[in-house]
Amino acid sequence: MSISKPSSPFPSVDRLSRDPQFAGLVERFGRTASIDAIRGVLDDLRAHLPEPDFCAPQDPEIIEQAAERLNKRSTFSLRRVFNLTGTVLHTNLGRALLPESALAHVNMALREACNLEFDLDSGGRGDRDDLVDDVLTELTGAEAATVVNNNAAAVLLVLTALAAEREVIVSRGELVEIGGAFRVPDVMRSAGARLVEIGTTNRTHPADYERAITSDTRALMKVHASNYKISGFVAEVSEKEVAAIAHAHALPLVVDLGAGSLIDLSAYGLPKEPIVREVIAAGADVVTFSGDKLLGGPQAGLIVGRKDLIERIKRHPMKRALRVSKLTLAALEATLIAYRHPDRLVHDIPTLRLLTRSAEDIEALAQRVKPHLEAALGAAAPGAAAPGASARGASAPGAAWQVDVVSVASQVGSGSLPIDVIPSAALALSSVGTRSGSALNTLAERLRRLPVPVIGRIADNRFLLDLRCLEDEAGFIAQLGLLQALK
Numbered sequence: 001m002s003i004s005k006p007s008s009p010f011p012s013v014d015r016l017s018r019d020p021q022f023a024g025l026v027e028r029f030g031r032t033a034s035i036d037a038i039r040g041v042l043d044d045l046r047a048h049l050p051e052p053d054f055c056a057p058q059d060p061e062i063i064e065q066a067a068e069r070l071n072k073r074s075t076f077s078l079r080r081v082f083n084l085t086g087t088v089l090h091t092n093l094g095r096a097l098l099p100e101s102a103l104a105h106v107n108m109a110l111r112e113a114c115n116l117e118f119d120l121d122s123g124g125r126g127d128r129d130d131l132v133d134d135v136l137t138e139l140t141g142a143e144a145a146t147v148v149n150n151n152a153a154a155v156l157l158v159l160t161a162l163a164a165e166r167e168v169i170v171s172r173g174e175l176v177e178i179g180g181a182f183r184v185p186d187v188m189r190s191a192g193a194r195l196v197e198i199g200t201t202n203r204t205h206p207a208d209y210e211r212a213i214t215s216d217t218r219a220l221m222k223v224h225a226s227n228y229k230i231s232g233f234v235a236e237v238s239e240k241e242v243a244a245i246a247h248a249h250a251l252p253l254v255v256d257l258g259a260g261s262l263i264d265l266s267a268y269g270l271p272k273e274p275i276v277r278e279v280i281a282a283g284a285d286v287v288t289f290s291g292d293k294l295l296g297g298p299q300a301g302l303i304v305g306r307k308d309l310i311e312r313i314k315r316h317p318m319k320r321a322l323r324v325s326k327l328t329l330a331a332l333e334a335t336l337i338a339y340r341h342p343d344r345l346v347h348d349i350p351t352l353r354l355l356t357r358s359a360e361d362i363e364a365l366a367q368r369v370k371p372h373l374e375a376a377l378g379a380a381a382p383g384a385a386a387p388g389a390s391a392r393g394a395s396a397p398g399a400a401w402q403v404d405v406v407s408v409a410s411q412v413g414s415g416s417l418p419i420d421v422i423p424s425a426a427l428a429l430s431s432v433g434t435r436s437g438s439a440l441n442t443l444a445e446r447l448r449r450l451p452v453p454v455i456g457r458i459a460d461n462r463f464l465l466d467l468r469c470l471e472d473e474a475g476f477i478a479q480l481g482l483l484q485a486l487k
Contacts, residue, residue, distance in 0.1 A: 009049070009056040010042055010045060010046070010056060010062075011059055011062070013035065013038055013039060013042070015059070016038050016059060016062060016063060017034075017035065017038070019059055019060075019063060021060060021063045021064075022034065022038075022063055024067075025037070025063065025066060025067055025070065028070070029070045029074070033070060033073075034066065034070065037066040037067075037069045037070045038062065038063070038066045040066070040069060041062055041065045041066050041069065042062070045057070045062075079452075079453065080452050081093060081452060081453045081454070081455050082452055082453070082454045082455065082469075082470060082472075082476055083455055083469045084426075084454060084455060084456045084464075084465040084466055084467060084469065084470060085455055085456060085457050085466060085469075086408060086409070086410045086411060086424060086426065086457065086464070086466030086468060087410070087411045087412075087413035088351065088354050088355055088410060088411070088412055088413055088468065088469060089292075089293055089294075089351065089412055089413035090413050091413065093455065095292045095293065095299070095413075096292045096293065096295070096296045096297060096298075096350070096351045097296075097350035097351065097354075098296075098297065098298065098331055098335065098350070099296070099297075099334060099335055099338055099348050099349055099350060100348075101334040101335075101337070101338060101348065102297065102298070102330070102331040102332075102334035102335050103331075104334070105330040105331065105333065105334040106327050106330045106331050106334075108330065109326045109327055109329075109330040110327065114326060114330075116128055116131075116326045116329070128323070128324075128326075128329060129145065129146045129147060129314065131329050131333055132145065132147060132329060132332055132333050132336060133145050133146075135333065135336045135337060135339075135340070136302065136304055136336060137304065138340075139262050139276075139277070139336060139339055139340075140262070140276045140277050140280055140287070140304045141277045141280045141281060142276075142280050142287070142304035142305050142306075142310075143305065143306055143307040143310070144304070144305065144306070144307040144310035144311065145302065145303065145304040145305075145310065146303045146310055146313060146314050146319070147291075147300050147301065147302055147303070147323075147324055147328075147329070147332065148300070148301040148303065148319070148322040148323065148324065149299065149300065149301060149322055149323075149324050149328070150290065150292075150299055150300065150301045151256070151258065151288055151289060151290040151301040151302075152182050152187065152301070153301050153322045154256075154288035154289075154301030154302065154303050155184075155187055155256050155288055155301075156187050156190060156191050156318075156322075157301075157303070157313060157316065157318050157319060157322055158254055158286055158288060158303060158313055159187065159188060159191035159192075159193045159219075159254075160191040160192060160193075160316060160318055161312050161313040161315075161316040161318070161319075162218060162219055162252065162254070162286070162309065162312065162313070163191070163193040163218035163219050164191060164192040164193060165192055165193070165194075166193060166194065166216050166217070166218035167193070167194045167195075167196045167214065167216045167217045167218060168188060168193045168194070168195060168196065168217075168218060168219045168220070168221050168254075169196045169198055169209060169212045169213065169217060169219075169220045169221065170184065170188075170195060170196070170197060170198070170221045170222075170223065171197075171198055171199045171204040171208070171222070171236065171237070172197045172198065172199050172200055172201050172204070173199060173200070173201050173202060173203075173204055173225070173234075173236065174221075174222060174223035174224075174225060174236075175195075175197065175223070176223055176225055184223055184256075193218070194216070196212050196217070198211075198212045202233060202234045202235075203233070203234060203235040203236075204235065204236055204237055205235060205237065206237050206241055206242075206245060208237075209237065209242060209245045209246075210245060213245075213249050213251070217249070217251060218251070219246075219251055219252050219253070219254050220242055220245065220246040220251055220252075220253050220254070221253070221254045221255070221256070222239060222242055222253070222254075222255045222256070222284075223255075223256045223258075224255070224256065224257045224258050224259075224260075224274055238282070239253065239255060239279055239282040239283065239284055240282040240283055243282060243283025243284060243285075244283065246283075246285075247283065252285035252286060252306070252309060253283060253284050253285050253286075254284070254285065254286045254287075254288075255279050255284040255286070255287045255288070256287075256288050256289075257274050257276065257279065257287060257288065257289040258289065258290065258293075259273060259289065259290055259293035259294045259295075260273070260274065260276050260287070260288075260289025260290060260293070260294065260295065260302075261273045261274065261275050261276065261294045261295070262275065262276060262277070262295060262339055263275065263339070263342070263345070265294070268346065268352065268355070268356050269356065270355060270356070270412075270420075270422070271420040273294060276289060276304065280304065280305070284305065285305050285306045285309055286303065286304075286305035286306065286309050286310070286313075287303070287304050287305055288301060288302065288303050289301075289302050290302070291328075291332055291335070294351065294412075295335065295351075296335060296349040296350065296351035296352060297331060297332050297335030297336070298327075298328050298331035298332055298335070299328070300324055300328055300332055301322075335349070354468060354469050354471075355412065355422065357424075357468055359407070359423040359424055359425055362424050362425040362467050362468055363405060363407075363425035365425075365467050365470065365473060366405045366425045366426065366427055366467050367405055368473070369427065369467065369470075369473065369476065369477060370403055370405055370427060372477045372480050373403050373427060373429075373465075373480060374401075374403045375480075376480035376481055376483045376484065377400075377401040377403065377429070377483060378400060378401070378484070400431075400432040400433065401429050401430065401431060401432065401443070402429070402430045402431075402432055403427055403428070403429055404427070404428045404430070405425060405426075405427060405428075406425070406426055406427075406428045406464075407423065407424075407425060407426075408424050408425065408426040408464060408466050409421035409422065409423060409424065410422045410423075410424040410466055410468045422468070424466050424467070424468045425466075425467060426464045426465055426466040426467060427464070427465040427467065428462040428463070428464055428465075429443060429462060429463040429464075429465070430461070430462050430463075431443075436461050437461075440458050440461075440462075440463050441458075443463055444456065444458065444463060446483060446486045447483075449486050450479050450482060450483070450486070451479055451482070452475065452476075452479060454476075
């Protein structure tokens with residue numbers, strides 16, 4: 001006597017694969033991925049089968065769930081966002097936006113064969129650093145240059161190549177920590193160099209450097225405190241003074257500028273940061289700085305200085321592990337070439353363009369955007385109670401919003417000019433008749449769920465959208481109508 005197995009409440013994969021709707025999945029995603037998605041949905045459904053209120057879906061619903069699964073797997077994790085935080089060089093949001101010329105040059109390097117390490121003059125092997133060496137030395141006044149993947153790597157490589165197992169002298173006031181727990185003493189240890197601290201946190205004098213030099217000393221180092229400031233009873237030794245001390249003992253001066261700048265930012269109404277050319281002229285033998293901060297280019301660590309020292313650095317085995325790709329070099333070359341045309345810098349370099357936008361222009365933009373945001377949120381008049389809000393102010397689904405144009409202060413970001421702010425304007429969203437903390441967090445989540453997520457900041461019991469970095473006004477307004485559906 002045979003015992004029949006109970007029939008499954010689900011269709012077979014074979015049956016579903018013959019459904020006309022399945023053909024659409026195959027056309028978009030391929031047969032293998034579509035079959036895998038169907039099987040995945042069926043496995044999930046079987047897991048819920050023991051639940052008493054479970055209701056098996058029909059074939060079209062199963063295929064639709066498979067389509068949702070495939071769409072989700074095909075969506076990029078790295079997405080465009082609207083940076084309305086008020087921080088121009090936002091580390092978490094990608095830092096500098098590249099110039100159009102850089103995008104075009106990268107596109108060429110992606111699509112075509114290129115002379116990455118080929119010397120077109122001799123027909124022999126070339127050095128990829130040669131692609132940017134001439135323009136970097138021209139802009140900085142240095143004798144030679146090389147490039148690695150970020151400034152932390154640049155500092156690590158320089159110390160490893162020049163001072164492994166030997167001493168490097170640094171002022172205590174310059175033993176900084178930047179983002180990601182990157183600390184100068186830790187990098188020194190990783191490079192195999194021995195840190196010699198001199199001076200105190202707030203005061204260091206030339207005699208401190210002189211007394212610390214021994215036969216084991218291989219370099220004197222200065223680190224620009226780009227992400228904090230010490231004021232009051234302070235004293236530090238200039239690059240020119242430290243260079244004179246170093247050279248008197250036949251030692252190099254290494255300067256880590258962090259952000260660094262190729263131009264005088266004060267000419268554009270911004271606070272002045274150290275200029276690489278001036279630091280080289282002051283006697284620095286090796287200078288490191290970032291490509292994706294004030295320079296306005298791709299993530300890179302730039303090393304410029306004396307030719308003999310740069311050659312030693314380039315010959316170190318670690319250099320190959322830290323070298324950059326053709327995409328970085330293409331973007332960097334195009335960005336650097338833009339600096340050969342100073343009259344067009346504010347137009348051509350997005351970082352400078354955003355940093356120099358006037359507060360008046362941003363406020364005018366805010367006034368134009370305000371009615372669209374009010375309409376999308378169903379904004380209430382000042383003092384009005386939100387529909388459905390109780391007398392005790394409990395959060396309600398029908399919470400209303402008041403939108404105001406307010407003056408705010410933008411920041412450069414990424415550790416640059418930490419105490420300096422730039423006047424700007426923002427749209428301030430205040431909840432009406434609800435517990436504001438919960439409502440603000442819910443609003444922030446809704447804005448992040450838009451097709452192009454909107455990233456702002458909560459401050460003073462309001463959600464602020466600083467419009468300094470908003471250039472796609474039409475695109476921002478066009479998606480605001482979707483906010484109501486995201487409740």
